[in-house]
Amino acid sequence: MRESLVNSDAPSVAAQLLGSGLIGVREGLETGIVVMILVAFLVKSQRRDSLKWVAAGVGAAITMVAAIFVGIRYGTSTVTGVAAELIAGIASLAAVVIVTWMVLWMRTASRSISGELKAGMSQALVVGPTAVASLAFLAVGREGVETALLMVGYAENTSGSQWPLTGLLLGIVVAALLTVAMYFGAVRINFAIFFKYTGALLIVVAAGILAYGIRALQTADWLPGLTDRAFDISSWFSMSSWYGTVAQGIFNFRADPTVLQVAAWAGYVAVVLGLFVRPVRAGKPTGDDRQLSTDTAAAPH
Secondary structure, eight states, X not given: OHHHHHHHHHHHHHHHHHHHHHHHHHHHHHHHHHHHHHHHHHXXXXXXXXXXXXXXXXXXXXXHHHHHHHHHHTTTTTOOHHHHHHHHHHHHHHHHHHHHHHHHHHHHHTTTHHHHHHHHHHHHHHHOHHHHHHHHHHHHHHHHHHHHHHHHHHHGGGTTOSHHHHHHHHHHHHHHHHHHHHHTTSOOOOHHHHHHHHHHHHHHHHHHHHHHXXXXXXXXXXXXXXTOBSOOOTTTSOTTSHHHHHHHHHHOOOSSOXXXXXXXXXXXXXXXXXXXXXXXXXXXXXXXXXXXXXXXXXXXX
8 A cells, every 4th residue: 555655656746846847947047047147257357356246146136035935835834725725826826927927038038138137247347346246136036036936836736745846946956057067168058949948838837827826716716617617537537647647746737627727728828829939020139148158168267
């Protein structure tokens, strides 16, 4: 009996690790790229003395993000009943909004983010250490808050499991190692392809979080249609099976969704994925991000 229980739990653990690990790698690399641009710029500008202020800003941003995640995720862990459903639903919807904005923003901003960060750092160096630290804080904090809220929404359906957090931390560690390797020229990543495919996958993950949030608000009686099932395949699709736990752990899938859940999921994927994959209008090419790995590798370490 114990062995069968462990075996049945294994896919769920793997799914939670994979889903949150993807978030950690994706968001960690976005943050790592920002830090790498700032560090490489200071090194190549012979302003290593300002690296400590970048480190201070990054450290403050990480502390803020951790506090937000812990405060929302664990500060509400003792809440039960309708209040718990409301918190889960609202947190999930907030995560979807932020992730959607960031994924679509990164789609176009990646062409100019390097130049903007370098220009911002040039101005900050003139103003002083506080400006340098503030620039690093805001640049990293923006990415981090997105990650924190996304993880709150993603982890809401895991019944207090610590595996999503473990997967997130492992993903961040992998992203940090990749960032260091890229900085020293040991690894090259095609950022356009990486962010294209991980962005598309995050959109599908966010659609699942949206569906989960809607179900939570329906349960709390904030939205109608809790008893209106779009379909029910629970008679042959077991949510406790390995494929059921994988589908639920990564995509928040359930075998008996409501009509509103399915409509929201399909509408979100159709609209957001359509916006994400459409061609980006040609703008003023700077080449900064295409040459990012070359620039950092060529920096005098």
